[in-house]
Amino acid sequence: MQRIECLRAIYHRLQDCLVVTIMGALPTELQSLGHRSNFFYLQHAMGLASSTGLGLALCLPEQRVVVFDGDGSILMNLGGFTTLARYRPKKLVHVIFDNESLLSVGGFPTATSTGSDLAAIALAAGVPQAITVRTPEEFTESFAQAMDGNELTCIVAKVEATGPKGYVTGLSLLENRFQFRRHIEKITHTTE
Amino acid sequence: MPVSWANSQIVYDALKKCGIGLVSALPETWLVHLIRMAEDDPEMILVRLAKEEEAIGISAGAHFAGTKSALLMQNHGFLASINGIVSFAQLYRIPLLMVISYRGHFGELDPWQTQGGSATEPLLRALSIPYAFLDDPKTVEKRLAAVQTWAASSLHPAAVLLTRDLMWEE
Numbered sequence: 485m486q487r488i489e490c491l492r493a494i495y496h497r498l499q500d501c502l503v504v505t506i507m508g509a510l511p512t513e514l515q516s517l518g519h520r521s522n523f524f525y526l527q528h529a530m531g532l533a534s535s536t537g538l539g540l541a542l543c544l545p546e547q548r549v550v551v552f553d554g555d556g557s558i559l560m561n562l563g564g565f566t567t568l569a570r571y572r573p574k575k576l577v578h579v580i581f582d583n584e585s586l587l588s589v590g591g592f593p594t595a596t597s598t599g600s601d602l603a604a605i606a607l608a609a610g611v612p613q614a615i616t617v618r619t620p621e622e623f624t625e626s627f628a629q630a631m632d633g634n635e636l637t638c639i640v641a642k643v644e645a646t647g648p649k650g651y652v653t654g655l656s657l658l659e660n661r662f663q664f665r666r667h668i669e670k671i672t673h674t675t676e
Numbered sequence: 677m678p679v680s681w682a683n684s685q686i687v688y689d690a691l692k693k694c695g696i697g698l699v700s701a702l703p704e705t706w707l708v709h710l711i712r713m714a715e716d717d718p719e720m721i722l723v724r725l726a727k728e729e730e731a732i733g734i735s736a737g738a739h740f741a742g743t744k745s746a747l748l749m750q751n752h753g754f755l756a757s758i759n760g761i762v763s764f765a766q767l768y769r770i771p772l773l774m775v776i777s778y779r780g781h782f783g784e785l786d787p788w789q790t791q792g793g794s795a796t797e798p799l800l801r802a803l804s805i806p807y808a809f810l811d812d813p814k815t816v817e818k819r820l821a822a823v824q825t826w827a828a829s830s831l832h833p834a835a836v837l838l839t840r841d842l843m844w845e846e
Binding site: 502504524526527529531532533534535536537538540541543544561563564566567571657658661664665669672 | 697698721723724725726727729730731732733734735736737738739740741742743745759760763764767768769770
């Protein structure tokens with residue numbers, strides 16, 4: 485299963501939610517499908533995409549929040565699973581694309597390649613729903629269920645360790661950040 | 677426990693006066709009263725962390741959501757958060773109000789705190805993070821408000837150091 489196949493299959497569901505991604509291949513592929521002002525790409529600080537999603541979800545409990553994480557990133561913040569589980573925001577969907585590899589730095593294998601099971605870790609941390617999927621059909625179905633449901637859900641999608649050749653896009657980090665903030669301001673009519 | 681309840685209340689009231697709606701925290705001795713006050717306040721979102729670096733992501737999410745936040749952490753928690761501060765808060769211009777208990781400085785009895793005490797200010801300076809001391813209950817409200825205002829207007833992390841003089845009663 486390719487990550488971009490998964491993203492393509494569910495892209496239309498991302499229109500009305502707040503999306504936070506990790507760095508690397510994932511944001512490049514998502515942007516290749518079409519950048520939107522409700523997408524924020526955390527192009528560093530590995531591990532903190534899920535924490536950012538939690539901050540959004542706690543402050544805006546009515547908003548659907550989708551986090552696109554990776555195995556390398558979540559392995560840097562496994563404690564974050566326990567924090568997510570503790571507050572279990574009902575409208576947060578936590579997708580982890582697990583390619584068992586630190587792809588962007590040369591494809592070195594992560595611990596998921598030797599058996600560490602992220603869905604099992606999520607469940608054991610107290611995340612109410614967690615599932616591992618291996619085909620685009622399974623992914624699309626479990627994503628749709630999570631989006632229509634009302635419970636914190638973690639979907640671990642096993643994908644191939646492939647991606648685009650380069651990762652730098654035309655969208656500047658700050659432009660993305662301010663656009664995302666403005667988007668939320670517009671939909672919630674809040675100003676800080 | 678000789679942590680000052682009265683001065684913790686002054687700090688908490690000052691945070692409320694700044695409009696803080698979310699605090700993240702990892703328990704540490706000097707912060708216990710502050711965390712209890714956040715817990716007992718129905719208007720405050722309290723996020724209990726496993727590790728302090730999570731707080732950088734949570735505060736960024738809160739900022740995007742239009743909620744003012746504060747990060748309660750021991751100075752060793754600040755040390756544990758530095759990559760998040762640099763490669764999220766500073767890279768993306770996210771304001772942070774870090775409320776840091778300044779353990780391990782003069783007067784510290786616990787040997788295990790002392791190395792972090794010596795590293796705190798040099799690291800804040802190395803990261804160009806401005807900081808103020810909260811050392812006198814009379815000036816807490818004004819200083820905290822000034823630091824919060826600067827963080828919000830500059831879109832940059834700023835810190836207050838909770839000192840032994842303020843937090844510890846012996």
